[in-house]
Amino acid sequence: MTAPAISHGPRRVLLCYFSKSLFSRTAMCCGILIALMEILALLEQMTPILKRHLGIKGVLTYMVLHLPAMLQTALPLSVLIGGLVLFTQMTVSSEVAILRASGLSPFGFLKKLMPAACILGLFGVLLEDQITPRSELALAAWWNRTNPVPSNGRSFWFHVPAGQASACVDLAARTPKTGSELAHVGYIARAGKEAFNIDLYDRTMDGHLLRTLHAAHAEHGPHGWTLSGIHCVTISFADLDTTANEKDTPDTPWTNPFGPQDMLRLSLDSSPLSSGMILKALHGQLATNQTPGFLRASLFERFLRPLALIVMLLLAMPVIYIPPRTGLKSWLPVWCLGAGLLFIIVQGMFRAMGNAGLLPAPVATVPGLIIFALAAGTALLRNEDK
Incomplete structure (x- = not known):
């Protein structure tokens, strides 16, 4: 039953x-x-x-x-x-x-x-x-x-898409074949609003180096990023000769599409992300x-x-x-x-x-x-x- x-x-x-x-x-x-x-x-x-x-x-x-x-x-x-x-x-x-x-x-x-x-x-x-x-x-x-010692922070690399970033002077020399800009940041401070020891490498589409830039400091303000303490090396190709021109430049804007939160996220070993x-x-x-x-x-x-x-x-x-x-x-x-x-x-x-x-x-x-x-x-x- x-x-x-x-x-x-x-x-x-x-x-x-x-x-x-x-x-x-x-x-x-x-x-x-x-x-x-x-x-x-x-x-x-x-x-x-x-x-x-x-x-x-x-x-x-x-x-x-x-x-x-x-x-x-x-x-x-x-x-x-x-x-x-x-x-x-x-x-x-x-x-x-x-x-x-x-x-x-x-x-x-x-x-x-x-x-x-x-x-x-x-x-x-x-x-x-x-x-x-x-x-x-x-x-x-x-x-x-x-x-108190932000310099012991983690360094990191990132890519900036072509046409969205350039901090070197002599922008007229930028060739149509310019690819992406590779950036290395030594460490950040003030929750990503400041970055130190920035190295930028501007390359062609096929990976050849066009110019390098070292900036001691970058700060994010109301109008975006500003680089200071800049030393730029531009490489020019003429026929079979390759020359490198070095110069120190004054403070210049850095058209970096990534804001302080992005820089902070990149500085972490692993940062949780939402589905969006x-x-x-x-x-x-x-x-x-x-x-x-x-x-x-x-x-x-x-x-x-x-x-x-x-x-x-x-x-x-x-x-x-x-x-x-x-x-x-x-x-x-x-x-x-x-x-x-x-x-x-x-x-x-x-x-x-x-x-x-x-x-x-x-x-x-x-x-x-x-x-x-x-x-x-x-x-x-x-x-x-x-």
């Missing part, structure tokens, strides 16, 4: 109960993980903060601005651990047995949890796409602005130091975040087969946690190959989801047949 089906009213109650339970346990796990990550980050950054005489205000500023990036990192693992805690508690208290006797299948459990997982996934997408890029850029601007910025970077309209493969993989991974969290819940679901008498003595939650960590590692390996250009962006993000979803589904079906 089959158990009676659960009516629509109790089904809505179950949906709310499962959603609230998953939200609360995910929030608890996320809070614990973020607290540990903040402590480890502050252990590393406390000395520089105190050396800059920023005090408690500086510590709090660093924690608040770095919080979105930590929350983004902790969210997938928090969903996995939250799901394990939820399923274990329900199994030990015989709630799972009661619901199974009422006609709720294991995939019925997942169906009740999917709306909450999708909400958490969409929150993760919003966090990664809109909040984290702004907070990390604000953190980098604050960190650069408060640096990624699309602009892929079309050459935004300065970035990331490869196209990295950008495409980031875009795919970002919008697959809800599916990744659903896979995390699937990996945690075998816990519902713990015998109630065994309780917390079972090793099954540990194995499920290990499967979730393995999923994160495998996704990271695929992603690294995508970043290096060894795999296309879809192949670097989708197969891991499919493999672990099928593996978790197989484990549930095998346990169901026993």
Whole structure:
């Protein structure tokens, strides 16, 4: 004799109960993980903060601005651990047995949890796409602005498209075959509004060097960039002779299409980008130091975040087969946690190959989801047949 089906009213109650339970346990796990990550980050950054005489205000500023990036990192693992805690508690208290006797299948459990997982996934997408890029850029601007020794900053290179930049004098000598300008910046200050030790290399379309320029300082004002302390070397080709003319020039405008925020972003090892910025970077309209493969993989991974969290819940679901008498003595939650960590590692390996250009962006993000979803589904079906 089959158990009676659960009516629509109790089904809505179950949906709310499962959603609230998953939200609360995910929030608890996320809070614990973020607290540990903040402590480890502050252990590393406390000395520089105190050396800059920023005090408690500086510590709090660093924690608040770095919080979105930590929350983004902790969210997938928090969903996995939250799901394990939820399923274990329900199994030990015989709630799972009661619901199974009422006609709720294991995939019925997942169906009740999917709306909450999708909400958490969409929150993760919003966090990664809109909040984290702004907070990390604000953190980098604050960190650069408060640096008493900006000369220890990171140097970087970038290209300026043809026709958009030239700082050398004698612009009439610029040939129609002029290609792009290659720029090297020693370091920046005042959150990207000042740049030091700038070297510009003006080249032809086929890569031949036309002129070089070294500027000691560049400052961004209301009318754009201005170079000072300029020494320019112009190379001229006449028949078979090649000559180089050197001269010092007064302050001159630098038609650099990249503003202070772009310079600040280029000075970072890795700066989070929104989806709109990624699309602009892929079309050459935004300065970035990331490869196209990295950008495409980031875009795919970002919008697959809800599916990744659903896979995390699937990996945690075998816990519902713990015998109630065994309780917390079972090793099954540990194995499920290990499967979730393995999923994160495998996704990271695929992603690294995508970043290096060894795999296309879809192949670097989708197969891991499919493999672990099928593996978790197989484990549930095998346990169901026993």
